[in-house]
Amino acid sequence: MIDTELLExxxxxxxxxxSEKEQAxxxxxxxxxxxxxxxxxxxxxxxxxxxxxxLMDSGEPAADVVAPFxxxxxxxxxxxxxxxxxxxxxxxxxxxxQPGASADHTTVHDADPGDEDI
Amino acid sequence: MTADMRWRSVIGLxxxxxxxxxxxxxxxxxxxxxxxxxTLICPVCTSQPGTLPTLNGEAxxxxxxxxxxxxxxxxxxxxxxxxxxxxxxxxxxxxxxQFDRPLCRDGHFKFSTEEGEPRxxxxxxxxxxxxxxxxxxxxxxxxxxxxxxxxxxxxxxIVSGPDLHSPDEAMAYLxxxxxxxxxxxxxxxxxxxxxxxxxxxxxxxxxxxxxxGTRTETKNxxxxxxxxxxxxxxxxxxxxxxxSGGTVIQETMAYDxxxxxxxxxxSKEDAHDYRYFPEPDLPEFRVDPAWVxxxxxxxxxxxxxxxxxxxxxxxxxxxxxxxxxxxKELGDYFEATLxxxxxxxxxxxxxxxxxxxxxxxxxLPIHELxxxxxxxxxxxxxxxxxxxSIQAGRLLATAMxxxxxxxxxxxxxxxDLVQLSDDGAxxxxxxxxxxxxxxVVERYRSGNVGLLNALLGSVMKASRGKANPKAARQLLLxxxxx
Ligand SMILES: [Zn+2]
Numbered sequence: 001m002i003d004t005e006l007l008e009x010x011x012x013x014x015x016x017x018x019s020e021k022e023q024a025x026x027x028x029x030x031x032x033x034x035x036x037x038x039x040x041x042x043x044x045x046x047x048x049x050x051x052x053x054x055l056m057d058s059g060e061p062a063a064d065v066v067a068p069f070x071x072x073x074x075x076x077x078x079x080x081x082x083x084x085x086x087x088x089x090x091x092x093x094x095x096x097x098q099p100g101a102s103a104d105h106t107t108v109h110d111a112d113p114g115d116e117d118i
Numbered sequence: 119m120t121a122d123m124r125w126r127s128v129i130g131l132x133x134x135x136x137x138x139x140x141x142x143x144x145x146x147x148x149x150x151x152x153x154x155x156x157t158l159i160c161p162v163c164t165s166q167p168g169t170l171p172t173l174n175g176e177a178x179x180x181x182x183x184x185x186x187x188x189x190x191x192x193x194x195x196x197x198x199x200x201x202x203x204x205x206x207x208x209x210x211x212x213x214x215x216q217f218d219r220p221l222c223r224d225g226h227f228k229f230s231t232e233e234g235e236p237r238x239x240x241x242x243x244x245x246x247x248x249x250x251x252x253x254x255x256x257x258x259x260x261x262x263x264x265x266x267x268x269x270x271x272x273x274x275x276i277v278s279g280p281d282l283h284s285p286d287e288a289m290a291y292l293x294x295x296x297x298x299x300x301x302x303x304x305x306x307x308x309x310x311x312x313x314x315x316x317x318x319x320x321x322x323x324x325x326x327x328x329x330x331g332t333r334t335e336t337k338n339x340x341x342x343x344x345x346x347x348x349x350x351x352x353x354x355x356x357x358x359x360x361x362s363g364g365t366v367i368q369e370t371m372a373y374d375x376x377x378x379x380x381x382x383x384x385s386k387e388d389a390h391d392y393r394y395f396p397e398p399d400l401p402e403f404r405v406d407p408a409w410v411x412x413x414x415x416x417x418x419x420x421x422x423x424x425x426x427x428x429x430x431x432x433x434x435x436x437x438x439x440x441x442x443x444x445x446k447e448l449g450d451y452f453e454a455t456l457x458x459x460x461x462x463x464x465x466x467x468x469x470x471x472x473x474x475x476x477x478x479x480x481x482l483p484i485h486e487l488x489x490x491x492x493x494x495x496x497x498x499x500x501x502x503x504x505x506x507s508i509q510a511g512r513l514l515a516t517a518m519x520x521x522x523x524x525x526x527x528x529x530x531x532x533x534d535l536v537q538l539s540d541d542g543a544x545x546x547x548x549x550x551x552x553x554x555x556x557x558v559v560e561r562y563r564s565g566n567v568g569l570l571n572a573l574l575g576s577v578m579k580a581s582r583g584k585a586n587p588k589a590a591r592q593l594l595l596x597x598x599x600x
Pocket of ligand 1: 142145146158159161162270
């Protein structure tokens with residue numbers, strides 16, 4: 001069962017603001033998806049190795065050769081809703097940079113208490 | 119009593135290392151620090167709809183090399199997973215990482231403390247993942263700026279077991295890890311450019327207990343000094359909490375180097391729910407054991423082994439061995455010179471005094487000096503054979519660097535630095551001195567053997583300092599006793 005609390009948690013994790021109507025229809029959809037997996041879960045998988053990709057060992061890594069995307073900044077940055085001076089512009093995500101750290105990597109977020117685990 | 123005496127600290131470190139590839143992890147944008155914002159980006163690393171990642175084979179190779187250098191088992195088949203979270207520096211809304219099947223696991227890594235005590239740390243896992251972009255927060259505005267040049271740079275996250283028990287031990291581990299990765303050619307670990315970053319898990323327990331305390335995680339320590347400061351501060355904070363009857367809460371901390379204190383970044387309730395799942399856009403990659411064996415055989419001698427060899431086999435003192443091993447280039451230079459001199463101590467002395475002085479004065483790395491290992495070997499051999507004195511050798515070192523076209527011997531000649539050690543010229547001087555200092559010679563011969571030094575001084579003076587003292591002494595003895 002998808003209760004309101006779970007639905008709100010999922011919406012929060014996905015950064016979605018849902019109206020009540022959307023919540024109701026999404027709940028239905030999610031429940032049918034879960035029901036589908038519940039029926040799959042009835043299959044006895046005892047002793048079967050987990051399979052994440054249908055094609056095993058098919059990966060062929062690429063050569064480490066730089067191939068720049070020409071005029072990257074001029075072509076890609078303007079695709080965003082808001083940009084300036086070659087940067088993507090986003091809503092303020094911190095109170096301010098922490099002293100002593102490279103500005104991006106020791107930050108206290110107010111918009112999002114989490115993240116930056118890289 | 120300090121906190122160190124009442125409490126035992128338990129520290130595990132997570133280190134993020136940027137791998138030395140030319141291009142990014144999943145696209146062929148250049149992976150480089152310091153370019154103008156958003157000039158090293160493409161549809162893949164900015165996550166435009168319909169784009170797909172392709173794995174950089176060099177990142178995989180370097181990941182395997184690092185795992186081997188850390189004594190890890192390499193997974194014969196490796197897969198990637200999505201770690202889901204929203205933040206503006208992560209355009210896809212997830213980071214491609216590795217969850218349940220890290221490329222490398224179960225390593226054992228040895229290092230020594232500052233005092234030379236051997237230690238071993240378990241490497242729980244080391245996995246590949248992509249770096250995020252950078253966010254800049256201009257003063258006085260209500261927005262932030264995003265630069266995605268770094269987004270997609272290959273990282274290796276190296277997770278140690280909770281096997282470190284003091285800030286000093288943690289530092290020694292990090293230093294050994296850094297130089298090992300540099301030796302293996304995996305990463306340059308340049309902290310100033312964000313190439314080596316550390317998160318620390320810390321808990322403390324009473325020294326007489328064996329029950330682990332609650333741990334906290336202190337994030338984003340990007341210099342060795344910060345790591346030491348943050349660990350000490352967090353250990354002291356936890357000790358103060360426990361000693362005042364409180365309990366340590368599992369939280370994420372940030373360290374402020376200005377105040378020297380740690381503070382809560384977020385609490386456990388805010389802990390992430392990353393909802394990992396296998397990355398459907400990338401297949402599994404086979405890591406052929408034969409290829410791994412080949413890479414293992416090609417690993418260079420690692421710094422710890424080299425250091426032991428210098429100290430034990432070559433008989434260098436610990437300080438010299440440490441210095442020579444600190445940077446691979448210096449050790450390689452030493453090896454190349456030693457090959458031609460076969461004199462470890464003398465070679466180390468000349469390299470660590472005169473060559474490092476020249477390197478400092480000229481602000482050039484040692485391997486860019488005019489003085490190549492072959493030229494340094496000429497100098498070492500010339501001094502060792504008595505051709506020039508040690509003092510003259512110092513002058514010669516500078517001259518050799520300034521006049522790369524001239525051999526050590528040619529310069530010694532033209533600078534009039536050649537020592538008199540051959541019989542002819544030196545014998546003449548010795549005989550002159552014996553003749554002119556007849557009264558001293560008399561007293562020497564009648565038993566005042568201490569006067570030999572006075573006679574030697576006269577020989578040195580008469581030769582204007584160019585006599586080889588050892589040869590002159592022998593010649594004096596021979597002549598006086600005959
Ligand atoms: Zn790219």
